[in-house]
Amino acid sequence: MKRLFPHPGLTWLLIVMWLLVLNELSVGGLLLGVIFGTLVPLFTAPFWPERPSVRYGWPLIAYVLLVIGDIIIANFHVARLILFRRNRDLRSCWLNIPLDLQSAEAITVLAGTISLTPGTVSTDISTDGRHLLVHALDTGDAQAEVARIKSRYERRLLEIFR
Amino acid sequence: MTAILDFIIAALIILGGAFALIGSWGLARLPSLMSRLHGPTKATTLGVGSCLIASMIYFPTHGLSWSAHELLITLFLFITAPIAANMIAKAYIHGRHVSGGRAEVNENPLPPPPHSGAEWATFGVPPSPKPDERAQD
Numbered sequence: 001m002k003r004l005f006p007h008p009g010l011t012w013l014l015i016v017m018w019l020l021v022l023n024e025l026s027v028g029g030l031l032l033g034v035i036f037g038t039l040v041p042l043f044t045a046p047f048w049p050e051r052p053s054v055r056y057g058w059p060l061i062a063y064v065l066l067v068i069g070d071i072i073i074a075n076f077h078v079a080r081l082i083l084f085r086r087n088r089d090l091r092s093c094w095l096n097i098p099l100d101l102q103s104a105e106a107i108t109v110l111a112g113t114i115s116l117t118p119g120t121v122s123t124d125i126s127t128d129g130r131h132l133l134v135h136a137l138d139t140g141d142a143q144a145e146v147a148r149i150k151s152r153y154e155r156r157l158l159e160i161f162r
Numbered sequence: 163m164t165a166i167l168d169f170i171i172a173a174l175i176i177l178g179g180a181f182a183l184i185g186s187w188g189l190a191r192l193p194s195l196m197s198r199l200h201g202p203t204k205a206t207t208l209g210v211g212s213c214l215i216a217s218m219i220y221f222p223t224h225g226l227s228w229s230a231h232e233l234l235i236t237l238f239l240f241i242t243a244p245i246a247a248n249m250i251a252k253a254y255i256h257g258r259h260v261s262g263g264r265a266e267v268n269e270n271p272l273p274p275p276p277h278s279g280a281e282w283a284t285f286g287v288p289p290s291p292k293p294d295e296r297a298q299d
Contacts, residue, residue, distance in 0.1 A: 020230040071240075075181060075208035078200055082188035092197050115244030116207065121199050122244070123251040124282045133282055135251065137200045 004038065006045055009056060011037035052103040052161045059159045066156070070117040078119060081138055095120070095134040097146050100154060106161035107132070113153050120149070167223050174216035181209035195254050203247045211236055256284050 005011050018033035019025060054060070081090070101107050111122040111132060119137040126133075139145045188201030214232040222228045 017234070020234050023227075023230050071204070071207060074204050078188070078204045079181065079184045082184055082192070082201060087191070087193040090193070090197065092194070111248065112241075112244040115203055115247050116240065119200060119204075121196070121203060121247050121251060123196075123248065123255060124284050127281050127283050135196045135199070137197055 005041065007041040007048075007051070009054065010041045010044075014040055052105055054105075055160055055162070059156060063153075063156050063160060066152075067113055067117065074117045074119065078137065081119070085138065090138050091140060092135065092137050093139055093142055094123075095136055095139075095142055095146055095149075097132040097134055097149060099130055099132055100150075101157060101161065103161055104129070106157050109161075110153055110157055114149060117153075120145075164223060167219060171216045171220050174212045174219075178209045178212035178216065181212070182206060185209060196251065199247050199250060203243050207239060207243060210239060252284050255282070259285055 014037040015030070015033040018036055019029055022029045099107060099110075101110060107125065107129065111125070114120050114122040114132075114134055119139070121135050122132060123135050124133040125131070134149075136142070136145055185201045185204070185206040189198055192198045192201065214236055218229070218232045
């Protein structure tokens with residue numbers, strides 16, 4: 001079983017995506033989805049040699065809902081900055097976020113989250129993978145912003161990836 | 163019932179259009195490249211998102227078939243937007259590094275590397291490649 005389905009999460013994702021692309025629930029579509037879900041993980045296995053174990057469960061769902069909520073808030077926040085803040089009053093700065101996360105996948109998710117949420121875009125990572133370079137559009141207190149990102153997103157990701 | 167749904171659909175489309183407009187306005191007026199990057203990655207995601215939700219409500223309520231493609235468009239947009247922003251940002255700090263660290267007007271200097279052993283990944287190479295990666299080189 002483990003040899004036939006080395007990555008159950010990817011298998012399920014491929015089946016669901018395939019059915020969404022087809023936009024109908026049929027036996028033929030489901031069968032082809034299962035075939036893709038079996039073959040693709042088998043052939044792509046060399047690309048993820050040391051995959052972190054992801055816990056699919058309530059923390060992951062809570063994290064996705066939190067990020068979607070933050071994206072909506074971020075949109076209104078950035079829209080207000082664009083419309084009503086004069087350029088010389090924008091306090092944009094670079095943030096240097098020390099990382100507790102170890103795996104490349106978890107850091108990628110964190111960087112993507114940072115780019116999608118309030119006033120921050122992740123720019124670069126340090127060569128040793130221990131620090132993240134982030135640009136903030138408007139921050140009064142850089143240290144507080146770093147602490148907010150660490151407690152709001154990174155702490156939750158540490159629970160999901162382990 | 164249809165009238166209420168029509169109001170919701172119209173409101174979502176107007177909201178989406180407004181956010182797309184604000185995002186583009188931000189692209190035009192913000193002072194530096196890094197701050198201009200904030201417009202397209204955020205204001206536009208909600209702009210496209212609410213148009214897609216409006217489309218998801220409109221088609222089933224007007225006797226046409228339900229479609230899941232809007233969900234996929236949203237998903238792919240959320241995956242690709244941060245990557246595109248990251249590539250532009252990396253190209254920007256690389257270009258600034260090549261031109262001798264000359265900062266754009268209104269832009270802050272880059273923070274120093276985290277510590278002496280490490281560099282920002284755009285400028286340096288990872289310290290010790292893993293054995294199997296070295297073998298391929």
